[in-house]
Amino acid sequence: PSLKDKGCGECQCAT
Amino acid sequence: MIHLYRFRGLNIALDVNSGAAHMVSDAVYGILGRCGASGADGFSEAAAWAAAGEMSGEYPGAVLKEAVSEICGLADSGMLFTEETRISDEALAGRGAAIKALCLHASHDCNMRCRYCFGSGGSFSGRRGLMPVEIGMKAIDFLLERSGGRRNLEIDFFGGEPLMNFGAVRQLVAYGRRREGDCGKRIRFTITTNGLLLDAEKEAFINEHMDNVVLSIDGRPEVNDAMRRTAGGGGAYGAVMKNYRRFRENRRGAYYLRGTFTRNNLDFSEDVRHLADLGFDRISAEPVVADAENDFALRDEDLPRLLEEYDRLAGLCLDYALEGRPIDFFHFSIDLTQGPCVFKRVSGCGAGLEYAAVSPEGDIYPCHQFVGKPAFRLGNVGEGSFHNRLRDSFGRAHIYGKPDCAGCWAKFYCGGGCHASAWQANGDIMKPYALGCELERKRVECAIGIQASLAAASESAGAAPETSLWDEEPAFL
Numbered sequence: 001p002s003l004k005d006k007g008c009g010e011c012q013c014a015t
Numbered sequence: 016m017i018h019l020y021r022f023r024g025l026n027i028a029l030d031v032n033s034g035a036a037h038m039v040s041d042a043v044y045g046i047l048g049r050c051g052a053s054g055a056d057g058f059s060e061a062a063a064w065a066a067a068g069e070m071s072g073e074y075p076g077a078v079l080k081e082a083v084s085e086i087c088g089l090a091d092s093g094m095l096f097t098e099e100t101r102i103s104d105e106a107l108a109g110r111g112a113a114i115k116a117l118c119l120h121a122s123h124d125c126n127m128r129c130r131y132c133f134g135s136g137g138s139f140s141g142r143r144g145l146m147p148v149e150i151g152m153k154a155i156d157f158l159l160e161r162s163g164g165r166r167n168l169e170i171d172f173f174g175g176e177p178l179m180n181f182g183a184v185r186q187l188v189a190y191g192r193r194r195e196g197d198c199g200k201r202i203r204f205t206i207t208t209n210g211l212l213l214d215a216e217k218e219a220f221i222n223e224h225m226d227n228v229v230l231s232i233d234g235r236p237e238v239n240d241a242m243r244r245t246a247g248g249g250g251a252y253g254a255v256m257k258n259y260r261r262f263r264e265n266r267r268g269a270y271y272l273r274g275t276f277t278r279n280n281l282d283f284s285e286d287v288r289h290l291a292d293l294g295f296d297r298i299s300a301e302p303v304v305a306d307a308e309n310d311f312a313l314r315d316e317d318l319p320r321l322l323e324e325y326d327r328l329a330g331l332c333l334d335y336a337l338e339g340r341p342i343d344f345f346h347f348s349i350d351l352t353q354g355p356c357v358f359k360r361v362s363g364c365g366a367g368l369e370y371a372a373v374s375p376e377g378d379i380y381p382c383h384q385f386v387g388k389p390a391f392r393l394g395n396v397g398e399g400s401f402h403n404r405l406r407d408s409f410g411r412a413h414i415y416g417k418p419d420c421a422g423c424w425a426k427f428y429c430g431g432g433c434h435a436s437a438w439q440a441n442g443d444i445m446k447p448y449a450l451g452c453e454l455e456r457k458r459v460e461c462a463i464g465i466q467a468s469l470a471a472a473s474e475s476a477g478a479a480p481e482t483s484l485w486d487e488e489p490a491f492l
Binding site: 001002003007008009010011012 | 032
């Protein structure tokens with residue numbers, strides 16, 4: 001499962 | 016919710032609400048299917064036994080008993096039939112109003128006239144022109160001021176053809192680098208180009224400053240030149256490929272060769288093969304965005320052929336991987352061990368919320384595909400005006416807000432699809448583009464199927480114990 005373990009918005013429209 | 020499908024001889028079960036993925040035996044596949052794979056309601060050990068009972072003529076009792084035991088064990092540990100834990104509407108609404116990414120239309124002019132261009136040959140249905148540096152600087156200021164607590168920001172130079180305004184691109188990168196330090200931010204610059212103007216000077220600049228580069232080309236020469244014509248009417252493949260091969264040799268960092276496929280090349284896996292065999296290992300092939308009246312637009316009747324072609328492409332990617340020269344096909348790249356957080360999966364691309372596009376005149380739109388559409392204009396960076404009156408409507412366009420998405424097994428991989436495609440197909444960003452949904456579901460199946468096939472191949476080849484995916488020899492491989 002990868003969905004359980006949060007919206008910080010720092011992620012990056014070709015951890 | 017469980018999604019079951021077969022991929023190249025493997026049975027695959029996806030536990031939609033946990034993100035777990037499993038390869039299963041025929042007996043387990045049959046039991047899961049009978050347990051009502053489409054919904055979690057009603058799953059119990061008794062239901063699994065009842066399903067197994069219906070299959071007693073097909074499998075020995077010991078096999079069915081073992082299958083039920085394994086299914087129930089995984090259900091108890093939250094890896095099968097997991098119930099959905101929904102993010103509340105309040106949490107989704109409370110994501111703030113920060114903008115973290117801008118698409119800068121450095122040019123609304125283009126040296127090509129691609130038949131399928133959604134930007135009307137670069138002009139976006141307006142007048143041709145280049146973005147003045149002053150407008151670009153105000154756009155960067157706009158991003159920095161509106162980015163709230165976000166540290167990582169992004170600016171993509173787009174068009175039209177942004178290299179037609181290369182002087183401005185250089186100045187704007189330098190300006191962004193100066194301002195990011197003042198504001199405690201980091202800007203990630205990217206650029207999309209048709210490659211015609213990609214000379215050694217621009218290549219060196221891009222290599223130094225651009226985190227990612229999207230290089231447009233459709234594949235085989237005859238396919239590319241049928242759709243991608245220069246402004247003078249000639250085919251572009253020869254000149255562009257020469258530049259791309261040199262670029263590939265010198266590139267340090269990410270890039271993608273990005274093609275468009277249309278009704279005229281439904282065999283688009285051959286275009287991916289062509290590019291891969293030329294040594295390019297990061298490739299994207301996208302379905303055309305076009306009004307239905309165009310002869311090259313994809314039609315609903317093309318769907319079976321398109322699904323077949325994705326299977327063919329998955330086989331090609333598998334072959335390359337097994338030969339030791341894997342390619343990164345953009346839509347087959349899924350990180351099953353982590354991926355984006357649930358907020359991101361639920362809310363999708365961010366257009367109209369944390370992503371915006373700015374035209375050469377400084378007009379602000381929810382994303383690059385809405386540029387030039389007056390109903391979606393949100394303000395102007397030159398005038399210092401911005402009122403995101405569409406924020407609520409884009410904010411509601413998440414996977415729980417769209418009826419078509421709520422029951423879809425692929426929703427946590429897709430994120431709700433492209434708002435612009437929904438609007439173009441149905442005149443409503445809440446109503447996804449159905450053909451696009453079918454293609455995305457197929458791409459996700461292929462992406463996970465490829466990983467399953469590689470894992471199975473590794474196991475069959477006798478991978479070292481420390482790299483083995485499981486504790487015992489799989490009974491069904």
